[in-house]
Amino acid sequence: MNSNMTPINNQTLVIIGNGMVGHHCVEQLTERGALAHYQVHVFGEERQRAYDRVHLSEYFGGRDAESLAMCEAGFYEQHGVHMHLGVAVLEIDRERKEVVTSEGRQAYDRLVLATGSYPFVPPIAGADGNSRLVYRTLDDLDAIRAAAKGARRGVIVGGGLLGLEAANALKSLGLEAHVVEFAPRLMPVQLDPDGGAALKARIEELGVRVHLNRATSEIVAGEEYAYRMNFSDGESLETDLIVFSAGIRPQDALGHNAGLNVAERGGVVIDSDYQTSDPDIFAIGECASWKGNVFGLVAPGYTMARNLASLLMGEPHESFIGADMSTKLKLLGVDVGSIGDAHAATPGAKSYRFNDEVNSSYRRLVVSPDGSQVIGAVLVGDNSFYDTLLQYAQNGIKLPADPASLILPAGEGAPALGADALPDTATICSCHNVSKGAVCCQVDAGCVDLGDLKAATKAGTGCGGCSALLKQVFEHELSARGVEVDKSLCEHFAHTRQELYGIVRVEGIISFDELLTKHGYGQIGCDICKPAVGSILASCWNQPITAPSLVPLQDTNDTFMANMQNNGTYSVVPRIAGGEITPDKLIALGAVAKKYDLYTKITGGQRIDLFGAELHQLPDIWGELIDAGFETGHAYGKSLRTVKSCVGSTWCRYGVQDSVGMALVLENRYKGLRSPHKIKFGVSGCTRECAEAQSKDVGVIATENGWNLYVAGNGGMRPRHAELFATDLDDQTLIRYIDRFLMFYVRTADRLQRTSVWREGLEGGLDYLKDVIINDSLALGAELESQMQLVIDRYECEWANALKDPEKLKRFRTFVNDERGDPDIKFVKEREQRRPLQAHELNLIPLAEEAL
Amino acid sequence: MIEHSQSAEQQSVAWRVLCTRQDLVANSGVVALLDNTQVALFHLPQYSEGEQLFAVENRDPKSGANVIGRGIVGYIKGDLVIASPLYKQHFRLVDGSCVEYPEQRLRVWPVRLSDDRVEVAIATE
Numbered sequence: 001m002n003s004n005m006t007p008i009n010n011q012t013l014v015i016i017g018n019g020m021v022g023h024h025c026v027e028q029l030t031e032r033g034a035l036a037h038y039q040v041h042v043f044g045e046e047r048q049r050a051y052d053r054v055h056l057s058e059y060f061g062g063r064d065a066e067s068l069a070m071c072e073a074g075f076y077e078q079h080g081v082h083m084h085l086g087v088a089v090l091e092i093d094r095e096r097k098e099v100v101t102s103e104g105r106q107a108y109d110r111l112v113l114a115t116g117s118y119p120f121v122p123p124i125a126g127a128d129g130n131s132r133l134v135y136r137t138l139d140d141l142d143a144i145r146a147a148a149k150g151a152r153r154g155v156i157v158g159g160g161l162l163g164l165e166a167a168n169a170l171k172s173l174g175l176e177a178h179v180v181e182f183a184p185r186l187m188p189v190q191l192d193p194d195g196g197a198a199l200k201a202r203i204e205e206l207g208v209r210v211h212l213n214r215a216t217s218e219i220v221a222g223e224e225y226a227y228r229m230n231f232s233d234g235e236s237l238e239t240d241l242i243v244f245s246a247g248i249r250p251q252d253a254l255g256h257n258a259g260l261n262v263a264e265r266g267g268v269v270i271d272s273d274y275q276t277s278d279p280d281i282f283a284i285g286e287c288a289s290w291k292g293n294v295f296g297l298v299a300p301g302y303t304m305a306r307n308l309a310s311l312l313m314g315e316p317h318e319s320f321i322g323a324d325m326s327t328k329l330k331l332l333g334v335d336v337g338s339i340g341d342a343h344a345a346t347p348g349a350k351s352y353r354f355n356d357e358v359n360s361s362y363r364r365l366v367v368s369p370d371g372s373q374v375i376g377a378v379l380v381g382d383n384s385f386y387d388t389l390l391q392y393a394q395n396g397i398k399l400p401a402d403p404a405s406l407i408l409p410a411g412e413g414a415p416a417l418g419a420d421a422l423p424d425t426a427t428i429c430s431c432h433n434v435s436k437g438a439v440c441c442q443v444d445a446g447c448v449d450l451g452d453l454k455a456a457t458k459a460g461t462g463c464g465g466c467s468a469l470l471k472q473v474f475e476h477e478l479s480a481r482g483v484e485v486d487k488s489l490c491e492h493f494a495h496t497r498q499e500l501y502g503i504v505r506v507e508g509i510i511s512f513d514e515l516l517t518k519h520g521y522g523q524i525g526c527d528i529c530k531p532a533v534g535s536i537l538a539s540c541w542n543q544p545i546t547a548p549s550l551v552p553l554q555d556t557n558d559t560f561m562a563n564m565q566n567n568g569t570y571s572v573v574p575r576i577a578g579g580e581i582t583p584d585k586l587i588a589l590g591a592v593a594k595k596y597d598l599y600t601k602i603t604g605g606q607r608i609d610l611f612g613a614e615l616h617q618l619p620d621i622w623g624e625l626i627d628a629g630f631e632t633g634h635a636y637g638k639s640l641r642t643v644k645s646c647v648g649s650t651w652c653r654y655g656v657q658d659s660v661g662m663a664l665v666l667e668n669r670y671k672g673l674r675s676p677h678k679i680k681f682g683v684s685g686c687t688r689e690c691a692e693a694q695s696k697d698v699g700v701i702a703t704e705n706g707w708n709l710y711v712a713g714n715g716g717m718r719p720r721h722a723e724l725f726a727t728d729l730d731d732q733t734l735i736r737y738i739d740r741f742l743m744f745y746v747r748t749a750d751r752l753q754r755t756s757v758w759r760e761g762l763e764g765g766l767d768y769l770k771d772v773i774i775n776d777s778l779a780l781g782a783e784l785e786s787q788m789q790l791v792i793d794r795y796e797c798e799w800a801n802a803l804k805d806p807e808k809l810k811r812f813r814t815f816v817n818d819e820r821g822d823p824d825i826k827f828v829k830e831r832e833q834r835r836p837l838q839a840h841e842l843n844l845i846p847l848a849e850e851a852l
Numbered sequence: 853m854i855e856h857s858q859s860a861e862q863q864s865v866a867w868r869v870l871c872t873r874q875d876l877v878a879n880s881g882v883v884a885l886l887d888n889t890q891v892a893l894f895h896l897p898q899y900s901e902g903e904q905l906f907a908v909e910n911r912d913p914k915s916g917a918n919v920i921g922r923g924i925v926g927y928i929k930g931d932l933v934i935a936s937p938l939y940k941q942h943f944r945l946v947d948g949s950c951v952e953y954p955e956q957r958l959r960v961w962p963v964r965l966s967d968d969r970v971e972v973a974i975a976t977e
Contacts, residue, residue, distance in 0.1 A: 556922040
């Protein structure tokens, strides 16, 4: 620990490199208030601001550069950081303490190198143009995409982590993908021979061809394809393009040319405080070499960035002590994990192995010579073992009596490592360095919500790999403090919402009383279980919520099919599907609003909200709206609200599909679907995304070939970007996936749980969800679709239903023994419309009296 | 049928007709005017201890809005309650006391069904 550097005001700090690590450093500096002490200049060679390189392959799955960006567009400006994008630094003039760029000179007091690395391309005769592509930047990906046009086959040279990622990218471009590896196995750094074999078997099953023990001697013109690669053993392979992914090299040229010490195997030499051989110059991330090692993962880069930010601010900081290179990945959909000493290189180390050649699953557990501790592991095919093994290895936890049980298939009674077995120092989230102790601190400070915990600590918000463990530790700590993590709905039902849903479905229960009698306790129910069960019954059977047996279950908004406001009046929102409305209907809406003097406001969901209606006015208002061709908008329900759309290809010069048409189809299909919480959709006609579909529960964005589907986004209190779920879908497939997605959500979510929170709690995450919806792994697809069809077939406008039945309208009376309205409801005029009189304004003259 | 009027009979009271049984909504509430006071009426025709009728003040003390009659009837920890539709606090139907906030309270009236007439008791001078 050192803390003897004091920041001096108005120094200039220059950061070269705007990749993930460089960006993280800026973020950490701004959080620490560095802009009060430093003028900060950031130089980035690429045109784009920092983006998520870890998820680069998603660029071919439909994500654009903007959605991969590490921060909002205005982040740097807002914080007063001087950003120079697309400006390469040519030289560091250490004597004058200036950097020389293509734009001129910039003085510095302190300089940070975060220049990253570049792909290594072995010198092979004939490698050029499309036979010498690399996979590192967005520009590289654009080049690969261009080369893939009209190509049939692509080769990746290099069977390591990045090479397999790149193979996935070629596959998603529709090419036949081949991997050529020099070593006798795939991922030679992380995997042992058996693990490599299992991985090879798995990815060949997915259609990727693997060629091992191959050294390319030259590239010449091909006969059937554009190129032919000749291997040193006399074999050859033809292909249309070649991507080199044979490792990375530190981008250390600037440091080297400036005379800084550079390590033998590359990388600007740093000490444990990130200092290079020049005390005013620091280096972090993949361009730095610490004790002869370069760390090519994002987590150690972040650690360096974070600690350096503290150091530059004169705060206590941690010195670098090396980094755990354990990794957990999904390559081409195949789980791969490598922990610590995966090759059992430690003298005397012993191994347990589980090798299932039938299913190509492999696991190896490496233990210390005395057999007491885990020192390494290799996993192929199933990473569910990873978290537990990593905790054993990182925290030196004593092995159970039968260590082999840790890697045996489930069902063999493997002792799960409980959250209580972890020491306080155990790292839960390595991206943001959050320990179990830090989680405990938050719980002690009163945090009882997982979302709040993530917001406060950032845990689980990096790669997300620790989500399951985080939740487990959090719930354990809550229980330990006596906070109930009881999943019972309320005192009437010792079931979760999901369980009640299953019971209602399986037993065909159609009333609350029947459910309470058969599966509940006590009588009557309460304001928790009644609306929840009301919603379940509606999701399953979609009977009109105005039925006498269902009315008492509903919250006031559902009971009166309008939204209660703070003075007891209601707002009325007719459906305006897709935000499309004719002038005549707009006039009709205006006429109703004018007649009943309703405060009128456009909503965020592209419709119109009419406020200030009293209970007894609702039937008259709705009678007029229905006559004008409107139907209920379900703004009061936990149900589909709106499908927001942009104008699409019909009018917009950029549009590639008819987004309004699709929005209408979707809104009319799912209107009236009752769900655990409200559901919002968005449909955009092109990638510019004017409908903000990525902030919706279901987002649909047009592509030239169809539609990209996004799910589980959210605006509101805890915004969440929707995740790309499937790409280039035709209309039928899009609707089938949405049918299944919504019904699966309705079936499994908790009460009042939005899709975003539900999705974050799903074990197995997005991949699991894709498996269920796209691959139909639970064989539920047909059932979910038919359940949705029933809801759709039974759709009826609830207001039209109520207006037909005088018995149902009986409830819509402010007083059952008087025709008048509520005399306590008073309005005043503001901006030419009426609004409720506030309590502190009682001295003002209300409108009603003014009229007298 | 339970009448919440045990003590009312001894005092000098008058029974005032508010509405009829047909105006009530089963397992839910309606509101009637009693001079200038708003009375929420809750009807539970099939309660285990027999048919129940309650008359409580319609004004929600927290919001000041007249909305209690539009809340959800429930049974929590042994008490029949009404949940305010705006901020969801619960009031016991028997005596109008609030489960969560002792300082809040609803006025209650003795109420009965006389043939099909719904009647509440008011004190007379």
